[in-house]
Amino acid sequence: MEIFGTWLAAFFTLGIISFLYRDNAWYKLCESIFVGISAGYWFVTLFWDNIHGLFWERITERHDYWLLIGASLGLMMLLRLIPPIGWISRWPLSFVVGATAGLYIINYFASNVMVQVENTLMPLFSAKFGDPLFSASPYSIVGNIVVAAGTFTGLVYFFFSKEHKGAFGGMAKIGIWTIMITFGASFGYTVMSRMSLLIGRMDFIFGDWLGLIR
C-alpha cells in the first residue's frame, strides 16, 4: 500500500512539474484533482473542527443553546443560493464585517501600532538603568539607530498629506530605500523557500520514488 502511495504521489508531482514544458492534459488533470481534493479537505476539516467541535458538542454536552444564534446566522448565509430572499444573506455578512472591524480596531492598535512603536524606541547606549553608559555593543547601537530611523522615515514615505519636498522629501527618500531593502530581503526569502520546496520534491522523486539518493 505504501508503494502504491509513493507511485501516486510521484505521478502527481511529475504531472504538476510537466507544466514547465507547456500546458497539457496531465497537468490539467492534476490541477483539477487538486482543486477538488483541497476543497473537500477544508470542508471536512472545518466541519469536524467548527461544526462538530465548536457547535454540536457544546450544544449537546454543555447545553450552550445560544450558539444556535450563530448557526442561524450561518444558515442565513446559504440563502444567497435562493435569489428572491438572497438579501437576507447580508445579515450574517454584516455580523462578520462588524465583528472583524471591532476585533481589528483593538488588536491592530495594540499589537501592530503600540507594541511596534515601543520596540522601535530602544535605548541607544545602555539597556538597563545602572549599567555603564556604553555597555551596549556598537553593533546593537547602530542597529537600534537604523531601526528607529528606518521606521520613522518609512512612515514619512507613507504620509501623502504633505508634498515630498525639501527635508520632508529627503526623509521620504531614505524611507523608500529602507522599504526597498525590506522588499529585497522578502524577495530573497521567498526565493529560498520556493527553492527548498523544489529540493523537497526532487528529494522525493530521486530518493523515495526512484531510490537513487540514499
Added chain:
Amino acid sequence: MKRKIPVIITSLVGTVLILSVFFPPAERMGEDFSIFFDIIAVFAFFLGGGNLVRIHGNKIYKKARDWGFSAVTLAGFFLMLAAGLFKIANPGGIAADVTAQGSLFQMLYDWIFNPLGASMYALLAFYVASASYRAFRAKNKEATILLIAAFIILLGRTPLGVYATAWIPEQFSLMQIPNLAIWIMTAPNLAGQRAIMIGIALGVISMSLRLILGVERTYLGTDNE
C-alpha cells in the same frame, strides 16, 4: 430593511466588541461573538463548496469545453468529503479522529493533497527565477538597493556565501556575507517591516471605524443583487 438592518448589525457588533475590552462583564460577549464568527465562516465555506458543485455541474451538464476535468474535480471533492465525513477505513471507527493514521482521509492527504500542494508551490521556484531575471536590473537607485539586499540574503543562506567571505578577519566579521544577511534582516529589514506594519494597522483602524460608523457600505453590494 435590506440595507438599514445590515448597517445596524455591523455597528452594534463592532461597538460591543470594542466595549467588551473595557468592561470585564462584557468580555464573555466578545468570546461568544468570536465563536459565532467561526460558525458563520464554516457556512460561508459550505456556500463556496455549493458554488463549486454548481459551476462544475453546469459545465458537465452542458458538455462545455474540458467538461471532463470538471468531472474529475467533482469526483475528487466528493471522494474527500465521503472519506472525511464518514471516516472511511478509519482504524478507530466513526468515533476516532478524522486524521487517524491508516484512514482513507489521511491517505488521500498524504498521497494526493500534500504532494500536489508542495509541487504547485515548488513550481513557483522557476517562475520566481524568471521574474528575478527581469526584476534584477539596476535601472535606478531603488532597484539597485533591492537587488543588493536580495543578493546578500540569497548568498548569506548558502554555503557559497560562507566560503566567499570566510577570509575576512574576525574584527570585521560583520562584513562576512552570512553576518551581513543577519544584520540586514534584524535592522533595515525590520525597520521597513515595521513602517509597513504600522501603516497597514492605521489603515485597518480607520477602515474599521468607517464600517462601524456606517460610512463605508460597499460590502453590502447593490440593491440589484
